[in-house]
Amino acid sequence: QLQLQESGPGLVKPSETLSVTCTVSGGSMISTTYYWGWLRQPPGKGLEWIGSIYYSGNTYYNPSLKSRVTISVDTSKKKLSLKLTSVTAADTALYYCARLMPISGMAFDPWGQGTLVTVSS
Amino acid sequence: QSALTQPPSVSGSPGQSVTISCTGTSSDVGSYNRVSWYQQPPGTAPKLMIYEVSNRPSGVPDRFSGSKSGNTASLTISGLQAEDEADYYCSLYSSSSTPFVLFGGGTKLTVL
Numbered sequence: 001q002l003q004l005q006e007s008g009p010g011l012v013k014p015s016e017t018l019s020v021t022c023t024v025s026g027g028s029m030i031s032t033t034y035y036w037g038w039l040r041q042p043p044g045k046g047l048e049w050i051g052s053i054y055y056s057g058n059t060y061y062n063p064s065l066k067s068r069v070t071i072s073v074d075t076s077k078k079k080l081s082l083k084l085t086s087v088t089a090a091d092t093a094l095y096y097c098a099r100l101m102p103i104s105g106m107a108f109d110p111w112g113q114g115t116l117v118t119v120s121s
Numbered sequence: 122q123s124a125l126t127q128p129p130s131v132s133g134s135p136g137q138s139v140t141i142s143c144t145g146t147s148s149d150v151g152s153y154n155r156v157s158w159y160q161q162p163p164g165t166a167p168k169l170m171i172y173e174v175s176n177r178p179s180g181v182p183d184r185f186s187g188s189k190s191g192n193t194a195s196l197t198i199s200g201l202q203a204e205d206e207a208d209y210y211c212s213l214y215s216s217s218s219t220p221f222v223l224f225g226g227g228t229k230l231t232v233l
Contacts, residue, residue, distance in 0.1 A: 046210065047227070049224065104169075104172045104176075106155050106216070106220075107155075108159070109178065110169075114166055
């Protein structure tokens with residue numbers, strides 16, 4: 001059964017770069033039928049899509065974050081990465097990675113448990 | 122793109138049915154069938170409950186059903202159980218020239 005596990009720094013200073021990694025286990029990342037995505041949830045608030053990466057390497061980002069986001073995948077290490085530059089307090093959130101499957105209408109399934117990143121000096 | 126609109130809260134007694142709406146526009150919900158629903162109990166990660174408007178993943182009880190009419194998608198939970206108490210989010214995958222994902226603001230379901 002596919003499992004995803006996020007890991008991150010916990011605390012990032014304003015104006016610095018946030019880097020979060022997602023490790024995939026129990027399945028392969030190398031498949032034309034899988035895409036991968038990053039989402040976030042500020043404390044007490046709703047879900048926000050950050051971006052997705054397709055098997056082709058094409059990436060698609062939320063326009064509101066596009067200028068600051070980079071998503072990449074290392075299939076040999078089974079890791080998905082997220083970098084968000086010039087962070088502010090508004091970027092404080094629980095960051096989730098998830099798989100998308102075209103066969104399921106591009107729904108996110110499964111999700112990792114999330115990693116909390118706080119932006120503060 | 123604007124977020125999809127959900128009621129902030131709904132409630133029901135055990136055994137009853139509740140429906141959560143998710144309203145968009147003719148450019149998003151009205152145009153695409155890639156609507157999904159997620160359940161998020163407190164302190165846990167979201168779980169997929171419905172995909173492509175009305176399909177249930179394996180393991181999701183048939184008490185959960187989805188539908189769509191015009192610009193509004195709906196999630197209905199019948200035979201409410203205490204364990205259904207959670208936040209529920211709708212989502213839309215827009216396969217336009219530049220794919221985009223929208224979420225609703227979430228609905229808190231309280232089982233009385």
